[in-house]
Amino acid sequence: MKLTKLLATVAAATGLFAGSASAEDMRIALVVKALGIGFFEAAAKGAEEAADELGGVEIIYTGPTDTTAEGQIEVINSLIAQNVDAIAVSSNDTDALVPTLKKAMQRGITVVSWDSGVAEEGRMAHLNPSSNPLIGNMIIKLAADHLPDGGDVAVLSATTTSTNQNTWIEEMNKVMGDYPGINVVATVYGDDLADKSYREAQGLMQSYPDLDAIIAPTSVGIVAAAQAVADAGKVGEVNVTGLGLPSEMAGAIQSGASKSFAIWNPIDLGYSATMMAYQIAKGAEAAPGAEISIGRMGTITLDDTNSAAMADPFVYDSSNIDEFKSIF
Amino acid sequence: MSLTDTVQGRHIPDQLRSTLDRRLKSWESLLLLVAIGIFVVNSFASPYFLNAWNLSDATFNFTEKAMIAFAMALLIISGEIDLSVASIIALVSTAMGLVMEAGLGTPVIVLTGLLTGLVCGAFNGLLVTRLGLPSIVVTIGTMSLFRGISYIILGDGAFRGYPADFAWFGQGYVFWVISVELVIFAILAVIYGVILHKTNFGRMVYAVGNNPTGALFSGIRVERVKLTLFLLTGLMSGLAAVCLTSRLGSTRPSIATGMELEVVTMVVLGGVNILGGSGSIPGVVIAAFVMGLVTFGLGLLNVPGIVMSIFIGLLLIGVIALPRLWAMSRKGR
Numbered sequence: 001m002k003l004t005k006l007l008a009t010v011a012a013a014t015g016l017f018a019g020s021a022s023a024e025d026m027r028i029a030l031v032v033k034a035l036g037i038g039f040f041e042a043a044a045k046g047a048e049e050a051a052d053e054l055g056g057v058e059i060i061y062t063g064p065t066d067t068t069a070e071g072q073i074e075v076i077n078s079l080i081a082q083n084v085d086a087i088a089v090s091s092n093d094t095d096a097l098v099p100t101l102k103k104a105m106q107r108g109i110t111v112v113s114w115d116s117g118v119a120e121e122g123r124m125a126h127l128n129p130s131s132n133p134l135i136g137n138m139i140i141k142l143a144a145d146h147l148p149d150g151g152d153v154a155v156l157s158a159t160t161t162s163t164n165q166n167t168w169i170e171e172m173n174k175v176m177g178d179y180p181g182i183n184v185v186a187t188v189y190g191d192d193l194a195d196k197s198y199r200e201a202q203g204l205m206q207s208y209p210d211l212d213a214i215i216a217p218t219s220v221g222i223v224a225a226a227q228a229v230a231d232a233g234k235v236g237e238v239n240v241t242g243l244g245l246p247s248e249m250a251g252a253i254q255s256g257a258s259k260s261f262a263i264w265n266p267i268d269l270g271y272s273a274t275m276m277a278y279q280i281a282k283g284a285e286a287a288p289g290a291e292i293s294i295g296r297m298g299t300i301t302l303d304d305t306n307s308a309a310m311a312d313p314f315v316y317d318s319s320n321i322d323e324f325k326s327i328f
Numbered sequence: 329m330s331l332t333d334t335v336q337g338r339h340i341p342d343q344l345r346s347t348l349d350r351r352l353k354s355w356e357s358l359l360l361l362v363a364i365g366i367f368v369v370n371s372f373a374s375p376y377f378l379n380a381w382n383l384s385d386a387t388f389n390f391t392e393k394a395m396i397a398f399a400m401a402l403l404i405i406s407g408e409i410d411l412s413v414a415s416i417i418a419l420v421s422t423a424m425g426l427v428m429e430a431g432l433g434t435p436v437i438v439l440t441g442l443l444t445g446l447v448c449g450a451f452n453g454l455l456v457t458r459l460g461l462p463s464i465v466v467t468i469g470t471m472s473l474f475r476g477i478s479y480i481i482l483g484d485g486a487f488r489g490y491p492a493d494f495a496w497f498g499q500g501y502v503f504w505v506i507s508v509e510l511v512i513f514a515i516l517a518v519i520y521g522v523i524l525h526k527t528n529f530g531r532m533v534y535a536v537g538n539n540p541t542g543a544l545f546s547g548i549r550v551e552r553v554k555l556t557l558f559l560l561t562g563l564m565s566g567l568a569a570v571c572l573t574s575r576l577g578s579t580r581p582s583i584a585t586g587m588e589l590e591v592v593t594m595v596v597l598g599g600v601n602i603l604g605g606s607g608s609i610p611g612v613v614i615a616a617f618v619m620g621l622v623t624f625g626l627g628l629l630n631v632p633g634i635v636m637s638i639f640i641g642l643l644l645i646g647v648i649a650l651p652r653l654w655a656m657s658r659k660g661r
Contacts, residue, residue: 035634068585069582078624078628081377083376099495
């Protein structure tokens with residue numbers, strides 16, 4: 001038995017050596033805004049996961065020390081020099097990286113952007129974490145999931161002129177038919193100020209005593225609303241949901257003021273960006289209308305600007321908040 | 329021997345007649361050895377290092393900083409400093425963006441850039457020389473002021489759409505792998521070398537840095553020398569801004585953030601005494617290459633930027649401490 005164990009160890013060791021000796025087939029560089037940011041460290045974890053799944057892929061996780069365009073250009077220049085196969089970048093500047101990334105593409109390197117994009121001429125494709133219709137659907141779904149018998153919900157938005165929030169609420173209204181029994185009774189604006197959002201949330205609970213949920217598609221509003229609900233002693237009666245950051249929402253999830261909320265998952269984002277870069281480097285077409293498979297995240301379709309949306313925003317609740325609250 | 333020479337020739341050298349021994353122990357040769365060492369190590373460490381295009385790309389890591397470092401070297405030798413240079417770049421770039429938005433062509437854009445740099449330099453220089461304020465305080469103030477103005481004008485926006493021929497400065501090549509920026513760098517190295525080491529003005533800079541009162545009593549217009557150096561530093565920041573903006577193809581108020589420290593590092597690494605009075609342009613030129621080679625070589629090995637700055641810091645301390653340690657050990661013997 002000892003012998004078999006020894007043999008197994010030797011075999012494993014040989015395998016290990018063989019593994020490290022054979023050069024990887026493809027090197028994909030994941031360039032982030034700056035090193036040492038939890039969100040991007042998590043994305044790198046996702047990229048490694050994609051590399052393991054694909055096999056023969058080496059991930060070069062890199063970025064500047066500060067979030068500057070000049071720093072990213074230095075990093076990208078050294079990646080061009082190393083003749084990597086693909087660069088997937090979350091850029092610090094939409095425009096400033098374009099000349100350098102163009103040079104990379106001229107030298108045969110596949111260039112994609114993710115999270116924070118670069119101008120169209122500087123990349124082959126761009127991956128957005130989500131899309132307006134998906135977000136609009138998600139915020140109402142989050143409320144409806146906890147209201148099987150229907151109920152009254154109110155929206156606490158940012159400002160009346162916030163383009164993002166207005167678009168998401170518009171998209172939400174389009175799919176209201178899918179959620180029978182859910183009524184949106186009011187939309188109020190907290191101007192993305194903590195104190196004003198707090199007062200607006202208080203006002204909603206006073207005006208609508210039967211209110212079941214507050215949807216806040218803004219990271220400032222959702223925290224303020226959860227605080228207002230907790231302070232009013234209405235935990236369990238009014239569920240606060242919407243879009244927020246795990247680090248800021250951990251308390252609200254713990255107290256029960258919020259049962260769940262959503263935002264992108266950086267691990268999925270890093271995974272998908274790597275998958276997309278891999279597929280395009282392997283010859284997948286990057287043109288409007290093209291479909292690209294991104295592993296466990298499914299398939300994405302490029303739009304007119306060669307951009308695609310990854311997935312529904314990721315739902316955070318008591319089951320996973322502890323894992324993510326330290327990340328971002 | 330060198331003493332009699334100088335007396336007979338009525339010629340006061342800016343440094344003692346160099347013997348082979350002294351030359352070998354000089355700062356520049358020590359630095360040159362470091363540069364060669366880094367070059368050799370890099371060639372072995374990465375198969376991508378010895379490639380003309382890659383080395384050409386690497387020069388962009390230092391060319392713009394070195395342009396400012398030349399003027400900064402003179403300024404520091406004269407006993408002053410300018411910490412606002414990176415912010416001048418931001419303001420210059422913003423001014424050029426405004427001119428570009430107005431629809432004016434490349435010559436006007438470049439001229440605006442250089443003039444804005446000059447005006448910023450004059451502002452610093454006049455505050456220091458006319459009001460007698462310490463330059464470190466003045467330029468810490470203008471560091472916030474200049475960049476602040478660009479933030480007010482641009483906010484989170486950007487100027488883009490510079491004319492195609494404007495790209496020549498930062499993206500153009502004179503021939504083969506020799507970029508326009510590298511040629512500007514080389515020309516400036518010669519010009520500043522001549523100014524500092526071969527002209528009366530250069531001699532005055534040393535005199536002002538070593539003993540301003542003595543220089544004044546020797547008939548040197550100390551304030552005028554200092555003002556000229558601030559103007560030069562402003563002008564060079566303007567030129568660096570032209571190159572950087574052209575290379576990036578756009579302007580944001582965060583452009584060149586933190587560059588002032590890299591410029592000062594380059595100057596000090598080049599052997600310029602941070603307290604003024606001594607230093608040389610060849611030293612700064614070699615320091616520029618050392619910094620460029622180190623960052624590029626480590627970049628090729630995908631060493632994270634944080635580790636890279638530790639490396640630059642150690643290099644700086646090491647190169648400064650070594651000669652002193654050596655001197656101490658000799659004295660102790």
